[in-house]
Each structure stands twice: as C-alpha cells, then as structure tokens.
Amino acid sequence: MPTRILPAAGDADAVRSITTLLSQLPDAEPVAPVADSTQLIDTLARLAAESVDELPEVVVVHERIGPVPALELIREVALRFPSVGVILVTSDASPGLFQAAMDYGARGLVALPLSYEELASRVQAVAQWSVGVRRHLGAGGDVFTGVGGTVVTVSGSKGGVGTTLTAIQLALAAQASGRPAALVDMDLQTGDIASYLDVQFRRSVVDLAAVGDISPRVLADAVFRHDTGVTLLLAPAEGERGEDVTDRAARQIVSALRSRYEVVVIDCGAQLGGAGAAAVEMADRALLVTTPDVIAVRGAKRAVRMWDRLQIRKAEETTIVVNRHTRSTEIQPPLIQKITGTTVAATTVPAHFKELQGVVDAGRVHELESRSTVKQALWGLAGELGLVKAAEGTHKGGRPRGDRGSVTFRRRKDGGG
Structure with missing residues (x-):
C-alpha cells in the first residue's frame, strides 16, 4: 500500500x-x-x-x-x-x-x-x-483521542456590545443539545463570565499558561463544571496576571480543549492581545459582535482590517453578529456586510434589554427564560453556526454562512438588548 x-x-x-x-x-x-x-x-x-x-x-x-x-x-x-x-x-x-x-x-x-x-x-x-x-x-x-471539537471565538467591535452574553448563550445552547461544551474567558484583564454565571472559583486560564504539556488531569484541575453542565475556564481575578497567558500558551490551551470537548466557545473581549489573536486564528468560526450604530460598526471595520493586516483572519472568514437589532434602525445587516466585507449572520439579536436586566443584575444569565426573544435568537444563532445537534428541538436559524468568529464584552454594561 x-x-x-x-x-x-x-x-x-x-x-x-x-x-x-x-x-x-x-x-x-x-x-x-x-x-x-x-x-x-x-x-x-x-x-x-x-x-x-x-x-x-x-x-x-x-x-x-x-x-x-x-x-x-x-x-x-x-x-x-x-x-x-x-x-x-x-x-x-x-x-x-x-x-x-x-x-x-x-x-x-x-x-x-x-x-x-x-x-x-x-x-x-x-x-x-x-x-x-x-x-x-x-x-x-x-x-482520535479527542472529539476534535469546533472552536468558536466571540469578539466585540467595542466594549458593551454584548459579547459575553453571546458567548455564554452559545455554549449553553450547545450543551443543552447534548454536545459537551467548554466556555473560555479569554478577556484576560476584564473578563467577567464568572459574575454572569454566579461562580466563585480560584483557578483560571493562567494556571495552564506555564504548563508544558496539558494532560487531561491538569486540564480537569483548572476548569469548573457549572450547574448547566458547561465547563468553564475563567479569566484570572487579578487582571494583571492575564499577561502570563502568551499566544503560545493560548494555542496550547485551545488545542487541549478542542481535543476534549465537542464545542469550545471563547470570549475574546474587545481588546486584541496575543492570546486572543491566537485563539481567533485557530478558530473554526470567528464571530465579531456589533450593534447597529455608527461607532460600533466603525469598530467592527477596524477590527476586521487589523485581523487581515496581522494575517489572523480574512474578512470573508469572519462572521458579524448584529446585536440589539430593530427594523427601524438606519443601519441594517446588509449595509454592515458591505462596510466590513464580512459575512453577516442571518440571525440577528433583538433589542430587548428588559428581558435581560433581572438575570444580569443577579448574575444568573443561565436562568434567562426560554420565551425570551433574546435567548431564542442566540440559541437560533447557535443552530445557524452548527453548534447544536440537529435532532434536538432547539431554535435554529438558516444554514451556516461563515467559518469563524469573535466577540467581546465590557463588564455589566454588556447586554444583549
């Protein structure tokens, strides 16, 4: 042979x-x-x-x-x-x-x-x-020793556009459909997934940064299994420690997670560092979250151009997610696609912050009601991206329209509505 x-x-x-x-x-x-x-x-x-x-x-x-x-x-x-x-x-x-x-x-x-x-x-x-x-x-x-999972990065065009909420709901949707999911907070200085999910856990992504070979046992010691079943790898409580996570460490961490989980969702934040850039480059799908306003769309355009200049990701390989969308806004998804040169997700997330305020303030966004239009849209986005099992009854959007993605979020001001 x-x-x-x-x-x-x-x-x-x-x-x-x-x-x-x-x-x-x-x-x-x-x-x-x-x-x-x-x-x-x-x-x-x-x-x-x-x-x-x-x-x-x-x-x-x-x-x-x-x-x-x-x-x-x-x-x-x-x-x-x-x-x-x-x-x-x-x-x-x-x-x-x-x-x-x-x-x-x-x-x-x-x-x-x-x-x-x-x-x-x-x-x-x-x-x-x-x-x-x-x-x-x-x-x-x-x-294969692992499942060879799908890696999705979620980045923000600027702070406060809903990146963290998007990342959390994508991971929850995947897990609920029967696909083991890991959620990583790679917003190393200001990441707050722990607060959104009411988690107190002393280990973080930094604990893996200096490990030469991340074995299953070492990985298990660093992650936290949430009540929802989603595995969490959190940002450090002390933001300055985030500098210990180099691009090389990030590649090793993402590879280790990919070999253990079917879906890996990474919240990269709005500020691009070496670790976040490595994650976006390695991702199967890179999402960039924006709101339909001039400042955020300009930020999305800058991010897309920077990723291209740094050879991290081409514009056509990036998927824009439009958050807080209304039919009356002047800036609609087709215009955003034309401005950024990216693919825009068919699923848009509606501007209904009142649905979110209670669970966000309580740090319980995983308890967002199923009838919430924001949750339905984000779980539909998970379906569009192929992150949920088709046989499950989760809401699904159209067929996948992009390969990669990244999203970010700034503290409690980052909402989906």
Missing part, C-alpha cells in the same frame, strides 16, 4: 525540493502540497470528516511554514490527528531543537539541505508508526 505524504511549506523553492525528493521514494504517494498552517489544518480536517482512512500517513512540515510557527503547528496536528506522523524539515539539527520537536509531537526531524537517504529513512519509519497506530486503535473515529 503506498504511503500518502502531505508536504507543508510556505516557500516555493522548499515545496519544489521536498516534492521532488518525495516523488522519488518507493511506494510513496505525495499529496498536493499546502502553503500555510491554516490550509494544512483545514485539509486534514476535511479528510478526517470523510474518513480517518483518507488522512495521509505522513505530513512533512517545513520550518518556515506560517503564520503559525512550525512547532506550534506540529502540536496542533498531533493533538487533533494523532494517527498522522509529522516530520519537521529544518536547518537547525541541534539536539535542543530535536528534543523540542519530539516534545511537541513530531515523529522525526530531517536536516536541510535535504538528502534522499535521510528523508527516505525518516518517511519509512514514520509511515510504519502511523500504520501501527491505526491498526492498534482501529478504523473510524476511534483513531
């Missing part, structure tokens, strides 16, 4: 060099190369959705792959697709890098300039390992 090998390199010369040698290997079947980290993960996810048997046995990652650093990318592949063997191609063949690559989940390292003998030897060994893993674990979904 031929060995399927997927090259991942951002440099055209590197792609040419790798594919030329791979094509000469006996029983090798090189797959069309991918040019960046996002394309690699998307390709593997698409193949895994068809069947685990469709996944390549070997992925060859060049050191200059981007925008996600090579080692971080290797970790994500190892966590999400554990039966795929990864080889790192690098100019640094030092023992230190070799050890780091192994720690991140690589199965081999090949030094530049490439030699046929070394590459052939590594590919053969890694392919045998991959086949052995698949034989041991069996075919189908059992190959």
Whole structure:
C-alpha cells in the first residue's frame, strides 16, 4: 500500500525540493502540497470528516511554514490527528531543537539541505508508526483521542456590545443539545463570565499558561463544571496576571480543549492581545459582535482590517453578529456586510434589554427564560453556526454562512438588548 505524504511549506523553492525528493521514494504517494498552517489544518480536517482512512500517513512540515510557527503547528496536528506522523524539515539539527520537536509531537526531524537517504529513512519509519497506530486503535473515529471539537471565538467591535452574553448563550445552547461544551474567558484583564454565571472559583486560564504539556488531569484541575453542565475556564481575578497567558500558551490551551470537548466557545473581549489573536486564528468560526450604530460598526471595520493586516483572519472568514437589532434602525445587516466585507449572520439579536436586566443584575444569565426573544435568537444563532445537534428541538436559524468568529464584552454594561 503506498504511503500518502502531505508536504507543508510556505516557500516555493522548499515545496519544489521536498516534492521532488518525495516523488522519488518507493511506494510513496505525495499529496498536493499546502502553503500555510491554516490550509494544512483545514485539509486534514476535511479528510478526517470523510474518513480517518483518507488522512495521509505522513505530513512533512517545513520550518518556515506560517503564520503559525512550525512547532506550534506540529502540536496542533498531533493533538487533533494523532494517527498522522509529522516530520519537521529544518536547518537547525541541534539536539535542543530535536528534543523540542519530539516534545511537541513530531515523529522525526530531517536536516536541510535535504538528502534522499535521510528523508527516505525518516518517511519509512514514520509511515510504519502511523500504520501501527491505526491498526492498534482501529478504523473510524476511534483513531482520535479527542472529539476534535469546533472552536468558536466571540469578539466585540467595542466594549458593551454584548459579547459575553453571546458567548455564554452559545455554549449553553450547545450543551443543552447534548454536545459537551467548554466556555473560555479569554478577556484576560476584564473578563467577567464568572459574575454572569454566579461562580466563585480560584483557578483560571493562567494556571495552564506555564504548563508544558496539558494532560487531561491538569486540564480537569483548572476548569469548573457549572450547574448547566458547561465547563468553564475563567479569566484570572487579578487582571494583571492575564499577561502570563502568551499566544503560545493560548494555542496550547485551545488545542487541549478542542481535543476534549465537542464545542469550545471563547470570549475574546474587545481588546486584541496575543492570546486572543491566537485563539481567533485557530478558530473554526470567528464571530465579531456589533450593534447597529455608527461607532460600533466603525469598530467592527477596524477590527476586521487589523485581523487581515496581522494575517489572523480574512474578512470573508469572519462572521458579524448584529446585536440589539430593530427594523427601524438606519443601519441594517446588509449595509454592515458591505462596510466590513464580512459575512453577516442571518440571525440577528433583538433589542430587548428588559428581558435581560433581572438575570444580569443577579448574575444568573443561565436562568434567562426560554420565551425570551433574546435567548431564542442566540440559541437560533447557535443552530445557524452548527453548534447544536440537529435532532434536538432547539431554535435554529438558516444554514451556516461563515467559518469563524469573535466577540467581546465590557463588564455589566454588556447586554444583549
């Protein structure tokens, strides 16, 4: 049986060099190369959705792959697709890098300039390992150690547009439909999910920031299981400690959560830091919450442009959620879509703050009544995004219209109405 090998390199010369040698290997079947980290993960996810048997046995990652650093990318592949063997191609063949690559989940390292003998030897060994893993674990979904969950980020165009409420209700909807959900407060300085859900818990996302390898036991110690069944990973009580959560730590945390929960909803807040940027970049769906007013829509446009400049996310890969919508407002969703160049969710959230005030003031937003039009809209949004099981009777909107998303919120002023 031929060995399927997927090259991942951002440099055209590197792609040419790798594919030329791979094509000469006996029983090798090189797959069309991918040019960046996002394309690699998307390709593997698409193949895994068809069947685990469709996944390549070997992925060859060049050191200059981007925008996600090579080692971080290797970790994500190892966590999400554990039966795929990864080889790192690098100019640094030092023992230190070799050890780091192994720690991140690589199965081999090949030094530049490439030699046929070394590459052939590594590919053969890694392919045998991959086949052995698949034989041991069996075919189908059992190959995966985790559920390979959907990650949704919720960011705000500015403070007070309803980001936190949106994130909470999306997680609640997913959990209520039977999909295990985790809710993460990545608004590291001002996040207040704990207050909205009446939670007192001393551990936070910071406790995972310095952990080199987040095992299931370590993750379980850092999270809090809410009465609703949603798992919470909270922001630190002391906002200054949020600086300890680097972009690298955020990638590791998101990857660990993705491997354990079917749905991971991340409240990123309105201010973009390194951790939030990493989360938005990794998300399957990035939501940007705005209200239909000039200031908020301008903020949304700035955020979208900044994400694009920083190569975090393209405008067309971002989904705008319009909160506090009324038919009478001058700024309607089609205009927001035209201004921002994004996709706008078909589901809008109505401006009915009176429905929210009691539960917000009491810190019990999870007890928002089912007849609330705001709750119905947000749970309908969860359906539109594919976060709830179709068989359940939750409210659902139209078909998904975007891939990613992010939302934010400022303390108690952030409401849905």
